[in-house]
Amino acid sequence: MAYENELAIAQKAVIAAAKLCETVRREMVPEAMEKADKSPVTVADYGSQAIICKALSESFPHDPVVGEEDAAELKLPAMGDRLQQVTQFVQGVIGTVTPEDVTQWIDHGNGAPANRFWTLDPIDGTKGFLRGDQYAIALALIEDGDLKVGILGCPALDLGYGSTGLLFTAVRGQGTLMQPIAGGEAKPVQVVQPGDSERLRFVESVEASHGNQAEQEAVAQAVGITQASVRMDSQAKYGAVAAGEAALYLRLPSPKYPDYREKIWDHAAGAIVVEEAGGTVTDMYGKPLDFYTAAKMHDNRGVVVSNGIIHDAVMSALQGN
Secondary structure: OOOOOHHHHHHHHHHHHHHHHHHHHHHOOOOEEEOOOEEEEEEHHHHHHHHHHHHHHHHOOOOOOOEEEOOOOOOOOOHHHHHHHHHHHHHHEEEEEEEEHHHHHHOOOOOOOOEEEEEEEEEHHHHHHHOOOOEEEEEEEOOOOOOEEEEEOOOOOOOOOOOOOEEEEEEOOOOOEEEEEOOOOOOOOOOOOOOHHHHHHHEOOOOOHOOOOOHHHHHHHOOOOOOOOEEEEHHHHHHHHHHHOOOEEEEEOOOOOOOOOHHHHHHHHHHHHHHHHEEEEEOOOOOOOOOOOOEOOOOOOOEEEEOOHHHHHHHHHHHHH
């Protein structure tokens, strides 16, 4: 099977990172630090990136990793106690390590896009993580300009399947599987099919600033979705679409931030998970998302994720708005 080794190593790393994140949520009140761009970051963000980058650097030393975090602030003398906290949580999952090991692994995620590279969001939806809601650990392999492998760990997601904590894995051309993070049978998933009116709903971000909620609602109604949106943090929304629990995920540009461009780690893993489940992912103009040129998708505006069947209707509705 193509990419079998990559999938196995990445999946094991994401599961280990999920264990760390859930331990942080259980054992300490997750306290956010503020990065230079005013976005929050926690001990779990750093620990998750350290664990995954360690695994990737050891197994695929020549593959760059384009990750969200870096260890610059953790290395400051004033952050010594926080670095020690991160180190202790990493030790709890993988064994004895030093603070220097941890910062080195985190900074392995400071790579740049190449012919073959990984992109990582160690906690997508940090605000959801802090609230005790949804978040995701998102890892994807890009090679020759295309998504090849995607692993999406959603530790707080259940989707009514009786197991909280779901792992989605996808390999290009091989479909998408879903299984409990805690272990269990992996089952193929498929996007919602025509006639399934109960699941003809759409998901969007909890944070109003992450999109244009008025336009998103109008577009959803225009394509026949009458149910109110389900608001959910993180790429867990991609998991909901891939598993057939929603037909549409819209993230349209916020009028407050007209120059904002999406980052590849916020969408890459989710995109292949949905596509391999039979769905379609584009920007708001129908263009494929550019995951391989830079860390930001400069030539794309907005994100539209659907079961594929309604995608053309969504595009038509968007052009009419």
